[in-house]
Amino acid sequence: MPDMSESESSAAPSGALSRDDVAHVAKLALLDLSDAEIDRFTGQLGAVLESAAKLAALDLGDLAPTHHPFGLTNVTRPDEIVPSLDRDIVLAQAPDIEDNRFKTPPALGEDS
Amino acid sequence: MSEQTANTTPGAVAADLPEGWEIVIGLEVHVELNTATKLFCGCPNSFGDEPNTNVCPTCLGLPGSLPVLNDRAVESAMRLGRALNCDVNSSVFSRKNYFYPDQPKDYQVSQYDLPTNTEGHITLADGTRIGIERAHIEEDAGKLNHGGGDGRIHGADYSMADYNRAGVPLVEIVSHPELRSAADARAYVSELRSIVTAVDVSDAKMEEGSMRVDANVSVRPIGSDELRTRCEVKNINSLRSLERAINFEARRHVDLYDNGERPKQETRHWDEEAGRSRSGRSKEDAEDYRYFPEPDLVPLVVTDDDITRLDASLPTMPSARRAQLGEKSGASNDDINLLIERGQDGFALETIDAGADAKRVVVHLINNLSEGHGQLTAASFAAMIRMETGGDLSSTQAKEVLAEMVASGGDPAAIASAKGFEAMDGGELESILDGIIAENPDEWQRFCDGDDKEKKKMQGMFTGQIMKATKGQADGAAVAKLLAQKSAS
Amino acid sequence: MTESFQTPSATSIAAGVRDGSQSAADVIDAAIGAVEAREGELNAYNLVLADDARTAAAAIDQKIAAGETVGPLAGVPVAIKDNMCTTGVATTCSSKILEGWVPPYSATVVERLAAAGAVMVGKTNLDEFAMGSSTENSAFGPSKNPHDITKVPGGSSGGSAATVGAGAVPVSLGSDTGGSIRQPASLCGVVGVKPTYGMVSRYGLIAFASSLDQIGPFTTTVADAALVLEVIGGHDPRDSTSIPEPMPNLTEALGKGVDGLRIGIISELSGDPSLGSVEGIAPDVAARAAAAAAALEAAGASIEHVSIPSSVHGLPAYYLIAPAEASSNLARYDGVRYGLRSDGPNALAMNAASRTEGFGEEVKRRIMLGTYALTSGYYDAYYGQAQKVRTLMIDEFNAHYQNFDLLLSPTSPTTAFELDAKTADPMTMYVNDVCTIPSNLTGQPAMSVPFGVGDDGMPVGVQVLAPMMGEATMFRAAAVLEEAARV
Numbered sequence A: 001m002p003d004m005s006e007s008e009s010s011a012a013p014s015g016a017l018s019r020d021d022v023a024h025v026a027k028l029a030l031l032d033l034s035d036a037e038i039d040r041f042t043g044q045l046g047a048v049l050e051s052a053a054k055l056a057a058l059d060l061g062d063l064a065p066t067h068h069p070f071g072l073t074n075v076t077r078p079d080e081i082v083p084s085l086d087r088d089i090v091l092a093q094a095p096d097i098e099d100n101r102f103k104t105p106p107a108l109g110e111d112s
Numbered sequence B: 001m002s003e004q005t006a007n008t009t010p011g012a013v014a015a016d017l018p019e020g021w022e023i024v025i026g027l028e029v030h031v032e033l034n035t036a037t038k039l040f041c042g043c044p045n046s047f048g049d050e051p052n053t054n055v056c057p058t059c060l061g062l063p064g065s066l067p068v069l070n071d072r073a074v075e076s077a078m079r080l081g082r083a084l085n086c087d088v089n090s091s092v093f094s095r096k097n098y099f100y101p102d103q104p105k106d107y108q109v110s111q112y113d114l115p116t117n118t119e120g121h122i123t124l125a126d127g128t129r130i131g132i133e134r135a136h137i138e139e140d141a142g143k144l145n146h147g148g149g150d151g152r153i154h155g156a157d158y159s160m161a162d163y164n165r166a167g168v169p170l171v172e173i174v175s176h177p178e179l180r181s182a183a184d185a186r187a188y189v190s191e192l193r194s195i196v197t198a199v200d201v202s203d204a205k206m207e208e209g210s211m212r213v214d215a216n217v218s219v220r221p222i223g224s225d226e227l228r229t230r231c232e233v234k235n236i237n238s239l240r241s242l243e244r245a246i247n248f249e250a251r252r253h254v255d256l257y258d259n260g261e262r263p264k265q266e267t268r269h270w271d272e273e274a275g276r277s278r279s280g281r282s283k284e285d286a287e288d289y290r291y292f293p294e295p296d297l298v299p300l301v302v303t304d305d306d307i308t309r310l311d312a313s314l315p316t317m318p319s320a321r322r323a324q325l326g327e328k329s330g331a332s333n334d335d336i337n338l339l340i341e342r343g344q345d346g347f348a349l350e351t352i353d354a355g356a357d358a359k360r361v362v363v364h365l366i367n368n369l370s371e372g373h374g375q376l377t378a379a380s381f382a383a384m385i386r387m388e389t390g391g392d393l394s395s396t397q398a399k400e401v402l403a404e405m406v407a408s409g410g411d412p413a414a415i416a417s418a419k420g421f422e423a424m425d426g427g428e429l430e431s432i433l434d435g436i437i438a439e440n441p442d443e444w445q446r447f448c449d450g451d452d453k454e455k456k457k458m459q460g461m462f463t464g465q466i467m468k469a470t471k472g473q474a475d476g477a478a479v480a481k482l483l484a485q486k487s488a489s
Numbered sequence C: 001m002t003e004s005f006q007t008p009s010a011t012s013i014a015a016g017v018r019d020g021s022q023s024a025a026d027v028i029d030a031a032i033g034a035v036e037a038r039e040g041e042l043n044a045y046n047l048v049l050a051d052d053a054r055t056a057a058a059a060i061d062q063k064i065a066a067g068e069t070v071g072p073l074a075g076v077p078v079a080i081k082d083n084m085c086t087t088g089v090a091t092t093c094s095s096k097i098l099e100g101w102v103p104p105y106s107a108t109v110v111e112r113l114a115a116a117g118a119v120m121v122g123k124t125n126l127d128e129f130a131m132g133s134s135t136e137n138s139a140f141g142p143s144k145n146p147h148d149i150t151k152v153p154g155g156s157s158g159g160s161a162a163t164v165g166a167g168a169v170p171v172s173l174g175s176d177t178g179g180s181i182r183q184p185a186s187l188c189g190v191v192g193v194k195p196t197y198g199m200v201s202r203y204g205l206i207a208f209a210s211s212l213d214q215i216g217p218f219t220t221t222v223a224d225a226a227l228v229l230e231v232i233g234g235h236d237p238r239d240s241t242s243i244p245e246p247m248p249n250l251t252e253a254l255g256k257g258v259d260g261l262r263i264g265i266i267s268e269l270s271g272d273p274s275l276g277s278v279e280g281i282a283p284d285v286a287a288r289a290a291a292a293a294a295a296l297e298a299a300g301a302s303i304e305h306v307s308i309p310s311s312v313h314g315l316p317a318y319y320l321i322a323p324a325e326a327s328s329n330l331a332r333y334d335g336v337r338y339g340l341r342s343d344g345p346n347a348l349a350m351n352a353a354s355r356t357e358g359f360g361e362e363v364k365r366r367i368m369l370g371t372y373a374l375t376s377g378y379y380d381a382y383y384g385q386a387q388k389v390r391t392l393m394i395d396e397f398n399a400h401y402q403n404f405d406l407l408l409s410p411t412s413p414t415t416a417f418e419l420d421a422k423t424a425d426p427m428t429m430y431v432n433d434v435c436t437i438p439s440n441l442t443g444q445p446a447m448s449v450p451f452g453v454g455d456d457g458m459p460v461g462v463q464v465l466a467p468m469m470g471e472a473t474m475f476r477a478a479a480v481l482e483e484a485a486r487v
């Protein structure tokens, strides 16, 4: 169940980005950054976010966000079967397979 | 039946929960929709096929692939929403971002702040009303198997992903935390299942995974209205597991509080064999799913006309059917609930409407048809019961005929005659009884003149003797009728 | 610099192949020869498909010999940006993480080009996952500007722009998320079109930022651009954001001139500080844009300066929205189903190692930026706010399109810059997109038309902007500018 409060809370961006922020984001983004990279990104991302902070300061009243420039709605397809891919072609691209499945190192976490 | 709400009625507390505590339960139920194809691609939505055969660029998350929404999945979700008394809204799909190998895109397309269905409720058999927060559409993930170790996730050497299930349409139904006992939780899931099957949007089989229940469980002192730390218990595969898991989890929390500890918020896995839940992924390191509107899909707009059309398409709901069945069968609430839980209520009503004795219908369904009714039709079931109540079949014979009809269909009279179940005519039965009376004159006197208790005892004795003499072929009702007639004359 | 070969236009090639005055085989031979002659210095291609192209050309010639109908691009050599899927042909996005990946399906545009008789000669180099403005972010080395190989071709569709700019092929496809067709078109002296969002199917285009990405053509002439866009455009049920309305007829619009059209020069992007222009637009580029306006005026259009204050918000909004969507779009490169896999003790560690090894610096930077913009505490302030700014921009541009048929600006603030000149500081690179980004955010079409050279003798493009589905009018102005540039 999504925690509905998550994205509704709004923090005013300070514009300042800390090294810890960058390390946390790297974890979320699943990137192993070196200390040097974290330092470099902290500066570079900070500069981009500084200009973003100016945007955040704009009072846009009750303007709705635009997610789709053309404004289409209700685009669906009929519930009809389309042929699937040939499994050999699919698995041929896999880094590793076993038993016609995509093999990975052990997935920790939930038993699904 | 008085309407009660779960908020004000604690309901039955688990037998082993100490005095003074109550359970707070919210359920998340994932229902797999029975569409022909997946939610966002034309791959077959089917269970049990060879791994990775029902996959395409879209459900494999190949670079450059795009989703297109299945219209039937939307229709099914909205119908289910109306059946759950929800508001059906215009909606937007979002991406829930997290890395896991069963998720081909490493995000799940789901509905977040603008789901299709919001704020509904269902009414349990005892009148308790349970609020539903939302029922949103989302895609399923693939299936992981684990190799090496003991085949379970812990200690596995490697994992293997099959994406046949990835992209199968789900509706996730989230209840308010208004359930107060494991029994209520069970009743809620049963009711949900009968609603889902009534609107025919899913098989809703917990055993096959087309209906999956996660329970958010916490406890609190009775009288308090706080919501304490909850644990989400997953891997619950049957109604029985659901009850056991909730009671175990509640007890675990109470024990922790009693020891001056507190539960930590986490996902736990129910181990049915061991009868306990086990710690899964800890949520201490709060997840951040970075939801945002799915840019590859456009909003769904629902009009008042859509709602009118949906409502007109809905069949009679189980609660209404329950009332109808109670009225027509006179069966007890427990029996009715059992029939509803098993999804047999519709068949029961149909059979009664086809002219069968209501009590026999209920008895047969509950005792002899617990595994389902196979090839049996309501009409042939009713015909069989008419033979039974008419004295053409004994109850033992009826059971046999019924088993045959379930297995291979057919006409009850033909089956009875093939089995040599010729109806015993009244004269034959009477001469057998006369013989027994002659051998037991005292007992017969006690049957005719005794008080109710005595009468009942002797009736049992004579019935038993007749059954013995006829090798169980005599019809119980006919015997009772004969005994009554003869003792009164 | 060798200028030994200058391709004829697609229109004339197709006409010649169809009427039998030349064979597709000869056309393709010449194109492959030209491509290979320059490839050593330009590095425009990740893959040249000489054999496949010759086979396809022979098939077209056979069809013609058999009297079968062939499409409007019969025998026309085309190069495809290597972020569009091609069945059986490696597609890399110029990233190590996809090196060697062979898609089992083709992008809609690739299918439509083939159905029209076009012949794919190769997959072109780009900034990794289309993130960049110089094609220096390619894992396979930078492409070079065909007019001066010490300079960048622009980006991210640098390879596609360079090969058309070199005259090797008449047509290539690029993708434009923040200017990635128009800016390299400007720097390489070719025509480049970013169509209305939703006009060209994105099916099979490997996503950078889904709500901004559009595919469009590079060509040597405006007429060719119209022809190619007519072939690749139009509704595709496999893309939910594809516009269902019929394609405007562009070829028909070409000769209609601009007499009576009202055209606005965007003050904020004019290079004139007295008009409130942003900094960084070079005077020689600004002068060419002014000359273009004068040419349009001479052809009968009315020209006025128009202030669109929100246009300056484009850059920061873009650098939140595009990375946010990219951070999610690029999550799938996890080493499980395809692409690079690195070692790790468990699945998550393997995912992380693969991503860390497979993605280049700029891609990582944008994934980080986008992930941050979507985190729970900052969503509203960053991503949410940027999407509201889009609405503000759309409202403002639409208001001006009540009074103007078209708008005009430079395409790129400068002519092509030296290789490595801007790689050290991402912000100086990002500023390259200031003129092109607004159209991606609004979804409106825009195109770059070559209009002379700058002080350094390098090409300068001017940008024509139009309202949604306003391509027909946009092409009228482009054709007039093309004519004016010739004299």
Ligand SMILES: [Mg+2]
Pocket: A001, B110, B138, B172
């Ligand atoms: Mg869910």
Ligand SMILES: [Zn+2]
Pocket: B038, B041, B042, B043, B054, B055, B056, B057, B058, B059, B060, B167
């Ligand atoms: Zn599929």
